Amino acid sequence: MNILSAKNIVKRYASHTALDDVSLDIPAQSIFGLLGPNGAGKTSLIRIINQITGPDSGEVFFENEKLAQKHIEQIGYLPEERGLYKKMEVGEQALYLAQLKGMKKAEAKKKLKYWFEKFEIDAWWNKKVEELSKGMQQKVQFIVTVLHEPKLLILDEPFSGFDPINANLIKNEILDLKKKGSTILFSTHNMGSVEELCDNIALINRSKKIVDGSVKDIRKENKSNIIEIEFSGNMMGFTNSLWTFGKLGEHSIDGDVTKAQIQLTPGSTSNQLLSSVLPVVEIHSFKEVVPSMNDIFIKKVSEGNAVGTQSNFTE
Numbered sequence: 001m002n003i004l005s006a007k008n009i010v011k012r013y014a015s016h017t018a019l020d021d022v023s024l025d026i027p028a029q030s031i032f033g034l035l036g037p038n039g040a041g042k043t044s045l046i047r048i049i050n051q052i053t054g055p056d057s058g059e060v061f062f063e064n065e066k067l068a069q070k071h072i073e074q075i076g077y078l079p080e081e082r083g084l085y086k087k088m089e090v091g092e093q094a095l096y097l098a099q100l101k102g103m104k105k106a107e108a109k110k111k112l113k114y115w116f117e118k119f120e121i122d123a124w125w126n127k128k129v130e131e132l133s134k135g136m137q138q139k140v141q142f143i144v145t146v147l148h149e150p151k152l153l154i155l156d157e158p159f160s161g162f163d164p165i166n167a168n169l170i171k172n173e174i175l176d177l178k179k180k181g182s183t184i185l186f187s188t189h190n191m192g193s194v195e196e197l198c199d200n201i202a203l204i205n206r207s208k209k210i211v212d213g214s215v216k217d218i219r220k221e222n223k224s225n226i227i228e229i230e231f232s233g234n235m236m237g238f239t240n241s242l243w244t245f246g247k248l249g250e251h252s253i254d255g256d257v258t259k260a261q262i263q264l265t266p267g268s269t270s271n272q273l274l275s276s277v278l279p280v281v282e283i284h285s286f287k288e289v290v291p292s293m294n295d296i297f298i299k300k301v302s303e304g305n306a307v308g309t310q311s312n313f314t315e
Helices: 042-049 069-074 090-100 105-118 134-146 164-179 191-197 215-221 235-241 270-277 293-314
Strands: 002-013 016-027 031-035 057-062 075-078 152-156 183-187 200-205 208-214 226-232 246-254 257-264 282-289
Touching: 002 042, 002 183, 016 042, 016 057, 016 183, 016 200, 016 208, 031 042, 031 164, 031 191, 042 152, 042 183, 069 075, 075 134, 090 105, 090 134, 105 134, 134 152, 134 164, 164 183, 164 191, 183 191, 191 293, 200 215, 200 293, 208 215, 208 293, 215 293, 226 270, 235 257, 235 270, 257 270, 270 282
Parallel strands: 031 183, 031 200, 075 152, 152 183
Antiparallel strands: 002 016, 002 057, 200 208, 226 257, 226 282, 246 257
């Protein structure tokens, strides 16, 4: 079941098209990565989902119902542009924001106490926001975003400005929220976090969706049939043993160990390659090189930009 579906969304600002016929489905209880370079259209889509703006055409559905005002309380949104009232006390402001989301004061205070202790910021309850570091302010905003236990959490660059320890803390909380039933729409430029956290992704570039699917399937579809082998033995013998199964690519030697990348020839298998080199060298490791999400992101965006530039040039 999809918690949210966007169908053929178009959004224009004057002469600029921010979203051009974008559709996506976000499965319930999953972490969905919304990716793209700056200016691709991600923020426009997030604003439409939050009902800050509306699409020029297309529709958004929340749990199979057309997105409406009543769904706002079921969505939590942590924007990239952080903003707390600097002169207000931390606890007072957190209570105020929780009540804006429909929580009773007593319930909000109880849950806030739990989260403040968990994030080790309970001593700052009566401090003014301006006295907090940027990282602590971000912790407060994260807490307020998840406090009312929304079905859908939209996190825009949630690790921005965090040190590695606190970034790991937030990652663990995101995974825990998923286990408890929340769905997370996660927008970031950190491809390492995408591989670590996301089940599915959509990549938007120049207002169009250009990649969509599970992280596992996308990496598999973009593999280049390159095998990396570490071995000891005669390099000449190794090269000759490749036969017609592979072509030697980048390689380096460290002492007695050689690391080499082999491009499999069309129709050849990794088993055939392994069988051909085993008799002549000692194999230390043998693995397929699967592109990272960062590699795929750069490749797909570059391809899209090249096509766009060519198209603009020929018009």
